[in-house]
Amino acid sequence: MENIVFYFLEALILLSALGVVLVTSPIYSALFLVLTMIGVAGIFVSLDAFFLAGVQLVVYAGAVTVMFVMVVMLFNLDKEKKAFSKGTAGNFLKAASVGLIWSVLSTSLLYVFSDLGKEDLPRLAEGSLAIKELAxxxxxxxxxxxxxxxxxxxxxIVGAVSLARAKGGTHA
Amino acid sequence: MPDLSQYDVGLSHYLLLSAMVFCIGLVGVLVRKNTIVILMCIELMLNAVNITFVAFSRYQGNNDGSIIVFFVMAIAAAEAAVGLALIVAIFKRFKEVNIRFFEHLKG
Incomplete structure (x- = not known):
């Protein structure tokens, strides 16, 4: 059961992360970002980090994404729809080099950490004791x-307000 | 009944998931030209790192990783706020948020 939940969350996270990158409209990217954050919160729950999962939902899925959506809403970004980079060859090179990084990373991870399973999990403090320990x-x-x-x-706070306020408010 | 124990979730699964999300975010930062989407992809990368921290902290049985995750979340929120303020300033100046308008910083 735990395995099924994990693989479901993994698929959710990976698909919505790909959505953030591939979808052309920034508002849909923000919505896919919310989906990714919710999946990551689920992963935290599966790792028994309940308080962190709550903070993840409130801070990321709530506050940060609302900030993104507000900024997207301020602008008229119709021209930006097709704005990936100019040359496809450059894009291919970038993606290929990131793929290389990924393959090196994952093979080394598998090589070093492949032997820790659920049975190796140390016992944690129960319920409110865990949060007390965290605090x-x-x-x-x-x-x-x-x-x-x-x-x-x-x-x-000071920097963001002074940056965004320079020369008259948020109206472009 | 086939043996399914090789599919049991362990530490390496979480680390691999984190590596994949990190690389997707990295591709987004490199390929996308819309500055807002680039910030979103940076958030993706920070989230991948958070997954790693929480997984290690769970499998080590101590709370230090969770505390680092708190700090990462605070810094990510701060970074998003400053980045979006910069984007607002950039948009007021150029009427666009495409990153190719700021390439004279490239050197």
Whole structure:
């Protein structure tokens, strides 16, 4: 059963990721991106990371994609429909080199990590204890990184507003 | 009844899925010319990395990978916000979001 769910989620993620890349209209790319994020949240659930799955749904499938859709909505992008790169030969070269990277990556992964199965899974804390453990990690062990992220987010708020506001609002 | 145990999901399945999603995102970043779609493909790549982190953290039995995923999510949201603000600025200047208008940065 777990296997069936995993393969279903894998197919969902891969097909919708291909959709993001191949579909010409940016709004459909954004919708396929939502589908991919939901699949990734399902993968997190299958890895017992329930809280992360929730955060994934709220932050990615909710907030980030809404931001993309808002920006797509602001512009009139009819001319952009056919805008892949100019030469097909260049595209082919790029895709082939990424395929090479992929083959090297996957063969090395299979070579190194092929022997860990479900029976090797360590036991985790149950239910709310898992979240408690996560929180104590975040706020005790990694509290410095947490503070740095806070400062980064503050900077990003100021930077994004000042970038988008330069010379009069969002109206192009 | 054929033996199906070779199809049981293990760590390598998650890593392979992550590698594939990462490479799809990479192809998108390289091939697409629409800047908004390029940002979406970067989000795809970050998600692939998140899958790797969560899978390793589950199979190692410690929570450090999950914390890194939190940080990656925060940085991805920040990157999307700044990137989209840049796209808005670019669109106001050029009336297009095609990446070939910014090739004079290529050198």
């Amino acid at each position: 104590s990690h975040l706020f005790l062990k990694y509290v410095f990184g947490f503070e740095v992220i806070c400062i980064l987010l503050l900077l990003v």
